Amino acid sequence: MKITEVEAIPFAIPYAKPLKFASGEVATAEHVLIRVRTEDGVVGVAEAPPRPFTYGETQAGIVAVVESLFAPQITGLRLTEREVARARLDRTVGNPTAKAAIDMAMWDAFGKTVGLGVTDLLGGYTDRLRVSHMLGFDEPAAMVAEAERMMATHGIRTFKVKVGRRPVDLDVAVVRALREAFGDAVELYVDGNRGWTPAESARAMRQLADLDLLFAEELCPADDVLGRRWLVGQLDVPFIADESAVTPADITREVLGGSATAISIKTARTGFTGSQRAHHLAEGLGLEVVMGNQIDGQLGTACTIAFGAAHQRTAHRAAELSNFLDMTDDLLTEPLQIRDGELRVRPGAGIGVEIDPDKLAHYRTS
Known part of the structure; x- marks a missing residue:
């Protein structure tokens, strides 16, 4: 159950109708797909949605902090070492959605490994x-x-x-x-x-x-x-x-x-x-x-x-x-x-979802 790789993949999908509110407006989902891969070939996934007007994160910032800081800090950990992962990620201030997505991808991978849903x-x-x-x-x-x-x-x-x-x-x-x-x-x-x-x-x-x-x-x-x-x-x-x-x-x-x-x-x-x-x-x-x-x-x-x-x-x-x-x-x-x-709740192990590789290839921006 050891983590061997953490990926941060930016993608962009337009909204049919922008959502407008007091602190900003969102017209395109410029999000980041986080994938946590283990030595057993299991892949856990989660989504990091940057909200710069609320938390200061941007899509490019999430990719950068995951690739340069967070991935090296948790690679080699077991999926059960979530508290260790949390402590290491918390050495870096801010970046809440990047940290959250890594945590959820670890849970997803753990659920798939043991054959149980996250719920x-x-x-x-x-x-x-x-x-x-x-x-x-x-x-x-x-x-x-x-x-x-x-x-x-x-x-x-x-x-x-x-x-x-x-x-x-x-x-x-x-x-x-x-x-x-x-x-x-x-x-x-x-x-x-x-x-x-x-x-x-x-x-x-x-x-x-x-x-x-x-x-x-x-x-x-x-x-x-x-x-x-x-x-x-x-x-x-x-x-x-x-x-x-x-x-x-x-x-x-x-x-x-x-x-x-x-x-x-x-x-x-x-x-x-x-x-x-x-x-x-x-x-x-x-x-x-x-x-x-x-x-x-x-x-x-x-x-x-x-x-x-x-x-x-x-x-x-x-x-x-x-x-x-x-x-x-x-x-x-x-x-x-x-x-x-x-x-x-989606049936199946982990979060219960799978990513369509063709859609990811179409919408990814890197």
């Missing part, structure tokens, strides 16, 4: 997750139409609405239009991607108070310490810390400081090993957990399903799993299919 290895709570769909910036009528299409085509009934524009009335109108269109047939929550000030956030949430929202997420920056604490203290819905609470230390700081009451776990930035740490801390603190989305492709989405389905707390709420629908293509031999608003 079973992690906990095996269920075999499916309900799906939440993210609605990016647009006019109210267009966002309602997209939600209608997701309901009719895929059975999705939970929607995360991107907010954070100015004036706040733009986004208040969108959320209100969604509730008026669908009534209590859908679940709604909002994500500001740090786009508003605390005062703007408070104003918007007062205007949305009668719409029965599930959550509010990252409405204002976490480094506005007093302002965010003031905001969270007056809300009557859980406030999700996302990019402000990646590590267990981040989570502890935000929650004990009164700046968050729930968290988003994204396997794309914490892998399976780090995500378990976050999950167990959330369990101990009694926090709500949502499985988030890093605008992943289908491989990254399969990883989110594998982890979220493994634990009761992460399977309780709908998970953000549908953004791959906006991509014009993908790399998997068997595409993911959302049915009745759910995605199931």
